[in-house]
Amino acid sequence: MDASIESRVGREVEAWLRWVPRWRPGTHRARSRLCQQCFGSPVLKAAGLDTDVPHAVQHPLSMRVKTLIEDEVETYTAQNLPMLHRELGLIELRRAAQAYHPLEGLGPEFDGIELDPPPSEPDSPYLFTFEEFVQPLSADDPELVPPPLSIEEKASLRVEMRLADDYALIVGRRVCAVLAGHKDELQNAIARFVEPQVQALLADLGSTLDPHSR
Ligand SMILES: [Zn+2]
Numbered sequence: 001m002d003a004s005i006e007s008r009v010g011r012e013v014e015a016w017l018r019w020v021p022r023w024r025p026g027t028h029r030a031r032s033r034l035c036q037q038c039f040g041s042p043v044l045k046a047a048g049l050d051t052d053v054p055h056a057v058q059h060p061l062s063m064r065v066k067t068l069i070e071d072e073v074e075t076y077t078a079q080n081l082p083m084l085h086r087e088l089g090l091i092e093l094r095r096a097a098q099a100y101h102p103l104e105g106l107g108p109e110f111d112g113i114e115l116d117p118p119p120s121e122p123d124s125p126y127l128f129t130f131e132e133f134v135q136p137l138s139a140d141d142p143e144l145v146p147p148p149l150s151i152e153e154k155a156s157l158r159v160e161m162r163l164a165d166d167y168a169l170i171v172g173r174r175v176c177a178v179l180a181g182h183k184d185e186l187q188n189a190i191a192r193f194v195e196p197q198v199q200a201l202l203a204d205l206g207s208t209l210d211p212h213s214r
Contacts, residue, residue, distance in 0.1 A: 002174065005072065009178040012064040013186065020189045023057055025201050037062045046176035048183040049190065057194055061186075065175060072171045077164055083153065084160040090146065 038058050043065045044050040049058050077085050149157065179186075 005068075005171065005174050006178050008068050008072075009065070009175055009182070012061070012068055013179070013182045016061045016064060017185065017189050019060060020057065021193045023194060023197075025054065025056075025197050035059060035062075037066060042172070042176055043179065046179040046183075047186050048180075049186060053190055053194065054198065057190070065179070069168060069171050069175060073164055073168045076167050077160075081160040081164060083157045084164055087157065 035055060038044060038055060041050065041058075041062055043062060044053075044058050047061060049061065074088075077088065
């Protein structure tokens with residue numbers, strides 16, 4: 001696991017480093033809620049991006065690492081946890097039976113970002129929200145609704161879920177350790193491409209607020 005995680009983290013860091021020079025402030029609407037993926041994230045802390053970095057800059061790295069960890073756990077599950085693997089496969093089939101997934105297949109820069117207006121704006125002139133396009137899971141197809149699990153099956157499923165959680169923790173810790181080794185290059189990129197834009201924005205704001213500069 002170690003060697004593959006190290007090289008995968010390296011690739012995600014490289015991809016993020018290639019993206020950062022293109023970042024511009026204000027390309028994303030301000031969020032109405034804290035991002036569950038980024039707020040208090042041990043991944044961002046390990047990367048040294050947890051403070052004084054705009055969320056739109058943090059988020060792509062969080063999502064890349066999240067996907068990496070999920071992939072590793074998925075591979076482990078497929079190889080070692082047959083019951084959980086089967087259950088997850090069924091959930092995936094049910095999802096696939098839905099016709100349209102408006103929030104899937106977006107780039108990591110948008111993944112997990114709220115694309116819809118906040119619910120507190122009922123009179124806003126939006127024609128539609130993405131949420132309206134998400135269809136409920138269909139329970140009609142008998143193939144997608146297998147017979148209920150026995151007590152023993154449920155018990156072993158619970159054991160497998162715990163094993164998957166444990167594995168996710170191990171991978172997460174390993175990823176954080178590897179990320180800590182990339183801290184310098186990540187922070188250099190922030191200092192070079194992000195910080196000057198943030199400072200310029202603050203200076204702009206200062207001169208707008210200061211009546212003497214007009
Ligand atoms: Zn986020």
